[in-house]
Amino acid sequence: MFRIVPLELETHFAEGTVNAFLAMGDSVTLIDTGNPGKASFQQLKSKLHTHGVTLKDIDQIILTHIHIDHAGAIPFIQEETELPIYVHEQARGSINAGMDEYQRFQAFFQQFLTSCGADPLKHFIERPLKEENWRNVTYINEGDVIPLGGKEFEVVHVPGHSQSDILLWNPETGDTFAGDHLLNAFSVNAFIEPPNPGEVNRPRPLLQYRDSFERVSRLPLKMIYPGHGEAFTDHLSLIKTRLLEQEKRCEQILTILASGEKSIYEICTKMYPRLHGHTVFLGLSQIQGHLDLLEERQQVNYQQTGSVIRYHLN
Numbered sequence: 001m002f003r004i005v006p007l008e009l010e011t012h013f014a015e016g017t018v019n020a021f022l023a024m025g026d027s028v029t030l031i032d033t034g035n036p037g038k039a040s041f042q043q044l045k046s047k048l049h050t051h052g053v054t055l056k057d058i059d060q061i062i063l064t065h066i067h068i069d070h071a072g073a074i075p076f077i078q079e080e081t082e083l084p085i086y087v088h089e090q091a092r093g094s095i096n097a098g099m100d101e102y103q104r105f106q107a108f109f110q111q112f113l114t115s116c117g118a119d120p121l122k123h124f125i126e127r128p129l130k131e132e133n134w135r136n137v138t139y140i141n142e143g144d145v146i147p148l149g150g151k152e153f154e155v156v157h158v159p160g161h162s163q164s165d166i167l168l169w170n171p172e173t174g175d176t177f178a179g180d181h182l183l184n185a186f187s188v189n190a191f192i193e194p195p196n197p198g199e200v201n202r203p204r205p206l207l208q209y210r211d212s213f214e215r216v217s218r219l220p221l222k223m224i225y226p227g228h229g230e231a232f233t234d235h236l237s238l239i240k241t242r243l244l245e246q247e248k249r250c251e252q253i254l255t256i257l258a259s260g261e262k263s264i265y266e267i268c269t270k271m272y273p274r275l276h277g278h279t280v281f282l283g284l285s286q287i288q289g290h291l292d293l294l295e296e297r298q299q300v301n302y303q304q305t306g307s308v309i310r311y312h313l314n
Contacts, residue, residue: 001025002023002024002025002149002150002151003024003025003149004021004022004023004024004175004225005021005022005024005051006019006020006021006225006231007019007020007021007022007034007044007047007048008047009034009035009040009043009044009047010035010040010043011034011035011040011069012035016228017228018032018034018035018069018070018227018228019032019225019226019227019228019229020032020033020034020044020047020070021177021225022048022051022053022058023148023149023151023153023177024053024149025148025149025150025151026147026149026150027059027060027147027148027149027150028053028057028058028059028149029058029059029060029061029062029148029149030058030060030061030062030083031061031062031063031064031148031168031177031225032062032063032064032070032071032179032227033061033063033070033071033072033073033074033077034069034070034072034073035068035069035072035073036068036072036073036075037072038076040072040073041073041076041077044073055077055080055081055083056081058081058083059083059084060083060084060085060086061074061077061083061084061085061086062085062086062087062146062148062168062177063085063086063087063088063091063164064165064166064167064168064177064178064179064180064181064227065088065091065161065162065164065165065166065179065180066087066091066094066095066162066164067162067180070179070180070227071087074132074134075132075133075134078133078134078135082135082136083136084136084137084138085134085136085137085138086137086138086139086140086146087137087138087139087140087164088139088140088141088155088157088164088165088166089139089140089141090157090159090163090164091139091163091164092139093196093197094164095132095134095137096131096132096133096134098131099129101197102129104194104197105194108194108195108202109124109125109194109281110124112192112284112288113281113284114307114308115264115304115307115308115309116263116264116265116268116284116288116308116309117263117264117265117266117308117309117310118264118265118268118280118284122277122280123277123278123280123281123284124278124281125278125281140155140166141155141157142155142156142157143155146168148168148170151170151172151173151175152170152171152172153168153169153170153175153177154168154169154170154171155167155168156168156169156215156216156219157212158179158181158212158215158216159203159205159208159209159212160181160190160205160206160208160209160210160211160212160213161179161180161181161188161189161190161191161205161209162180162191162193162205163193163203163205165179165180165181165212166179167179167181167182167216169219169221171220173222173223174220174221174222174223175222175223175225176221176222176223176224176225176235177225178224178225178226178227178235179226179227180226180227180228181212181216182216182224182226182235182238182239183226183227183228183229184224184226184229184230184232184238185226185228185229185230186228186229187242187245189282189285189286189289190205190206190208190209190285190286190289191205191285192205192284192285192288192289193205204289204292204296205289205292206246206289206290206292206293207289207292207293207296209289210243210246210293213239213242213243216235216239217235217236217239221235246290246293249271249286249287249290250290250293250294250299252271253267253271253287253290253291253294253300254294254299254300254313256270256271257300257311257312257313258313260312261303261310261311261312262310262311262312263308263309263310263311264284264287264288264291264309264311265280265284267287267311268280268283268284268287271283271287272286291311298314299313299314300312300313300314301314
């Protein structure tokens with residue numbers, strides 16, 4: 001008998017909790033793993049034990065994306081058992097990344113903050129290099145079919161929130177593991193990320209997110225199992241709500257720019273005056289995504305003065 005078991009795990013992030021899931025039937029699959037750290041790993045094992053499952057009962061792990069609140073327990077799991085891990089191809093450059101890739105990421109975010117007109121000394125999120133050795137990793141792509149508990153789930157690549165986001169859905173039942181792509185509990189950021197290795201231009205995540213929404217809106221999804229919050233139905237209404245929220249933010253930005261050109265940081269201080277320190281990056285990322293959209297619509301343009309980019313109305 002196929003069943004889906006939610007595992008709600010605590011997190012120190014603002015969301016409060018994060019979801020992992022068991023897909024149980026002919027086999028057992030763990031979808032996402034929760035946060036990094038020994039305490040979170042012990043909580044994951046305790047939740048598994050509640051449902052009569054140990055790590056050795058699990059056949060495979062699938063990650064909806066590689067943000068640390070969803071993939072943080074992988075190193076601890078692999079200390080105890082050699083489970084195969086499935087993750088989108090887009091994560092290849094980040095998994096087991098060495099010093100060169102770490103420094104490339106650090107340099108990109110420092111440059112991004114500077115270009116926004118923010119002070120990297122105040123707003124840069126310094127994350128030390130944490131070398132990991134993930135083993136038995138298989139990279140998956142759009143259209144791949146993966147058996148979960150005896151049911152076949154199709155992979156849909158839904159970049160936007162991150163570049164490695166996937167959605168897994170079963171065409172027979174409509175059951176869907178949505179990660180952070182579809183969340184009913186709150187809206188998520190479309191995070192600015194560096195270009196892929198060898199590429200010059202960074203992704204434009206909000207445009208990707210909207211394109212992912214458009215493709216997912218054509219799928220007959222039924223029960224959605226999200227990365228945060230309770231399971232829900234009616235993804236079309238949710239997508240409509242999120243798109244309307246984006247339009248509202250675009251209008252806010254246009255109103256702010258009506259008084260003259262501004263840096264992204266200046267826009268951020270008006271839209272999100274309560275953000276301080278490292279949390280400022282969240283606002284800058286959000287605004288940059290919406291400016292990408294407004295630029296695509298030819299409503300705004302920008303010019304660079306020194307190292308700072310300033311936007312103005314067309």
